Amino acid sequence: MGSQEQTTLAARNQLFYGTFIYPKTLTDLEYLHNTAVAVDQNGTIVAIERDFDLSQAASTLFPRLGWAPDSVSIHSSLASHNQFFFPGFIDTHLHAPQYPNVGIFGKSTLLDWLETYTFPLEASLSDPAKARTVYNRVIRKTLSHGTTCAAYYATKDVTTTNLLADLCLRAGQRALVGRVCMDQLSPKYYRDASAADSVAATRESITYIESIDPTGTIVRPVITPRFAPSCSAPLMAELGKLAAETGLPVQTHISENEGEIALVKEMFPAKKIGAKGDTYTHVYDTFGLLTDKTILAHGVHLSEEEVQIIKARGSKVSHCPCSNSALTSGAARVRWLLERGIEVGLGTDMSGGYSPSVLEMARQAALVSRHVAMGCAPAKKENKGEKENKGEKESEAETEGKTNEDGNSEKESKANQANKDGIDRERAKLTVEEVLYLATKGGAELVGMKGKVGGFEVGMEWDAQLIGLGRDVVDGEYEDEEKEEEGNVDVFGWESWPNKVAKWLFNGDDRNTRKVWVKGRLVHERK
Amino acid sequence: MGSQEQTTLAARNQLFYGTFIYPKTLTDLEYLHNTAVAVDQNGTIVAIERDFDLSQAASTLFPRLGWAPDSVSIHSSLASHNQFFFPGFIDTHLHAPQYPNVGIFGKSTLLDWLETYTFPLEASLSDPAKARTVYNRVIRKTLSHGTTCAAYYATKDVTTTNLLADLCLRAGQRALVGRVCMDQLSPKYYRDASAADSVAATRESITYIESIDPTGTIVRPVITPRFAPSCSAPLMAELGKLAAETGLPVQTHISENEGEIALVKEMFPAKKIGAKGDTYTHVYDTFGLLTDKTILAHGVHLSEEEVQIIKARGSKVSHCPCSNSALTSGAARVRWLLERGIEVGLGTDMSGGYSPSVLEMARQAALVSRHVAMGCAPAKKENKGEKENKGEKESEAETEGKTNEDGNSEKESKANQANKDGIDRERAKLTVEEVLYLATKGGAELVGMKGKVGGFEVGMEWDAQLIGLGRDVVDGEYEDEEKEEEGNVDVFGWESWPNKVAKWLFNGDDRNTRKVWVKGRLVHERK
Numbered sequence A, B: 001m002g003s004q005e006q007t008t009l010a011a012r013n014q015l016f017y018g019t020f021i022y023p024k025t026l027t028d029l030e031y032l033h034n035t036a037v038a039v040d041q042n043g044t045i046v047a048i049e050r051d052f053d054l055s056q057a058a059s060t061l062f063p064r065l066g067w068a069p070d071s072v073s074i075h076s077s078l079a080s081h082n083q084f085f086f087p088g089f090i091d092t093h094l095h096a097p098q099y100p101n102v103g104i105f106g107k108s109t110l111l112d113w114l115e116t117y118t119f120p121l122e123a124s125l126s127d128p129a130k131a132r133t134v135y136n137r138v139i140r141k142t143l144s145h146g147t148t149c150a151a152y153y154a155t156k157d158v159t160t161t162n163l164l165a166d167l168c169l170r171a172g173q174r175a176l177v178g179r180v181c182m183d184q185l186s187p188k189y190y191r192d193a194s195a196a197d198s199v200a201a202t203r204e205s206i207t208y209i210e211s212i213d214p215t216g217t218i219v220r221p222v223i224t225p226r227f228a229p230s231c232s233a234p235l236m237a238e239l240g241k242l243a244a245e246t247g248l249p250v251q252t253h254i255s256e257n258e259g260e261i262a263l264v265k266e267m268f269p270a271k272k273i274g275a276k277g278d279t280y281t282h283v284y285d286t287f288g289l290l291t292d293k294t295i296l297a298h299g300v301h302l303s304e305e306e307v308q309i310i311k312a313r314g315s316k317v318s319h320c321p322c323s324n325s326a327l328t329s330g331a332a333r334v335r336w337l338l339e340r341g342i343e344v345g346l347g348t349d350m351s352g353g354y355s356p357s358v359l360e361m362a363r364q365a366a367l368v369s370r371h372v373a374m375g376c377a378p379a380k381k382e383n384k385g386e387k388e389n390k391g392e393k394e395s396e397a398e399t400e401g402k403t404n405e406d407g408n409s410e411k412e413s414k415a416n417q418a419n420k421d422g423i424d425r426e427r428a429k430l431t432v433e434e435v436l437y438l439a440t441k442g443g444a445e446l447v448g449m450k451g452k453v454g455g456f457e458v459g460m461e462w463d464a465q466l467i468g469l470g471r472d473v474v475d476g477e478y479e480d481e482e483k484e485e486e487g488n489v490d491v492f493g494w495e496s497w498p499n500k501v502a503k504w505l506f507n508g509d510d511r512n513t514r515k516v517w518v519k520g521r522l523v524h525e526r527k
């Protein structure tokens, strides 16, 4: 315990000074300049001073905080290098053992991708040496991209699932670590022998993970039914009970791909499992797996009815745009989910998705929202119909108040309809601010850290990145070698801060992530 | 002239040795190992020796080539660092002056994006100092991403357009450089005073560019009507004549966005301009702007009729997936174009597109093709109808022979239809091999360099990149700092070469582009 405390806590008080940017709301970023953020030894933000004179810190701020001046480390963002502090990213869905397969998916879609690429690799990770190499790599890689918290699927193997938790704890990356439950469908070489075995192994892993981090500050177990087709009804029922008994979070997949949805319908008819309805969502709901701590990955093809159930249970959705596009799963309607009050975060879903970067996910969320705007939404017609019939169910959040008020005439003119379509299309698009919200504050809601991380406010914990866009471009022609290392964002000097943030979103990469902290501890630094 | 020759030619004979990968056909990459490629002082490939013993070069190969051993520089790809040689990328459409705006587009679409972001910036680039900074930056940036040839729009300003050509020549990047013609629609501060002025300025720029590189080996002028709405009928007619008179290539935009298409229809009714039809394509065709050297950017919403005209004229299409998604323009049907025999390359279309990387375009072309497969094609229904009616127009290229043979019954069962849809959808997807073909060999067709660049064959010129994926990952945990600089591709050691190429396509960036050559001359190197 003692040594673990040392690895997970910063040893000193810290004062961060300069420019801070963070999502205030879904639609607005806060920009603070010349600001000081005081972070205590526990990694908690204890003061935020705007328009602060750093030279006065020792005489004004530190005494107020009861800090001896020589107990404080000071870190400034360099204005000359277009640096700013930003909340750490939260990857709300990824598979650590699949990391070696990123980019390798051919023309496959979900079910053949699992058989061809995924199950063999996951099974091979029961080798602890291989698992150590892969898991260290994925932790280090995601940290280098600013991921301060990740919701990991491991494999069905207990020993190496526990190893993943050990390695996250040691690296200081917050993690939900899930031992994967799967007692059917997958090949025999990679399947739990029975529901009882699956639950027992899950309990074993939970016990271990809780033993290495009893407060759950850095690593926590998460109940992880792979997805409905991989789990028998008895297994899901037992896991639902386990969730109720332990209060632990749950993560699984839902409604990713049409073939999968048809399979679920075939495997779990409502009558057979005693469900109140015939959808994918009803299956999980029947077994008690939809809690207010449940992360549902994908949700691409959800119906209005399903979303209302998910909303009622308080479950959340992890949007995985890269995976959904790569595996031809569909284009998830994030605006539509948000308008219904669903909390949404972003997931890399490696290796369905190929990128380890949540910044890239934010970028792709913006692109996919434009594909939705261009008519790529899978269930568009259905939802239009529903909308017209159930006007009262329309959410208030984020609507522009233009679309639902004039739905009166049956014989609406074509022009009006086109105009309505135009507004709907426009509305689907996610802004720079919105996708960065999903990457941070939105993600915090999914991993049970709402109000704790994802922003900079007193009482929150210091999970943060120092972003540097590099010095302004001057006409150096060929001598500006240093710029090269600083990455692909070019600032010319005339840009507003929102412009700079947009440039970072669209061309930034791990080179711009200069330092990363979790709970005040420096967990990554670029040399 | 003498000094120019020196800057554009390699001084020595060169022997490249190791692994070479290049597109053999649209669907297949060639993998050559232990191979030697001999490149003479003119940058031309004069020999390719498979299964070559490098230690025998001086006694066997060099004498045959008439090379004194000490006149040869030898460059090997390092197997230990997963290096290979690959053809240089060709960016078939981008706007050099818009580079400072990459990533800044908000929620705009084409026409408001032009007004808000683009025209003011382009106009400001008539300042030579600013132009020098921006143009040097975009050349250096695209070279660092492996772009050995680029088809640039400059601005309407002659002096700085000529400067762009100077800078490309000096940097050794092959370029088509186009002075932009626009005598209407745009704001008064950024518009040619008349058609005559526009043509005169264009001739002036052509004369200059031809004077600095009389053979057109590195830089060439290109006739560049911005797009139909920016050009009066007399201007387009004059530019068509100029193309016929000079034999120079032409570049313009076509059918990018629905609002633009409606505008073209309104501005250029067939009757008024004497066109044989009512489409965007007919406008350009009427004015003689569709030649076998014409690059048409976008082509998102083209109809079957338009594609047949484009095919008949031998004009080509630059697919700009990043721009089309970012500006909500639509999802271009690349497979559909290829099947009709249209030659297709990739364009970054900065700053409609935000990325300077053709590798990223290849990646996004793969993703957009999946969105097309998911039903995002703009004119899907229309084309289905056309397909059924005009079965004889179906192209032979690349079809799988499954869809068109059973289109007999009017009352086809639903299941059959679903199956047909499934095959159609599957077919839309572009493979790793195909998008890399578009990025290289496909692009070469657009810029008039078919058979000269885009592959490694005797007689072709050495426009190439040395790609390095870095050393295999071992369990170094935290000590493998060097890996960081090598980028985001992680090779674990068990991957096949096609796997490695897929990993590069999906997670590679400029860090993997270790060296870049144009016509044998080293034009970029990462330190």
Ligand SMILES: [Zn+2]
Residues within 6 Å of the ligand: A093, A094, A095, A253, A297, A349, A352
């Ligand atoms: Zn997943």
Ligand SMILES: [Zn+2]
Residues within 6 Å of the ligand: B093, B094, B095, B253, B297, B349, B352
């Ligand atoms: Zn363009």
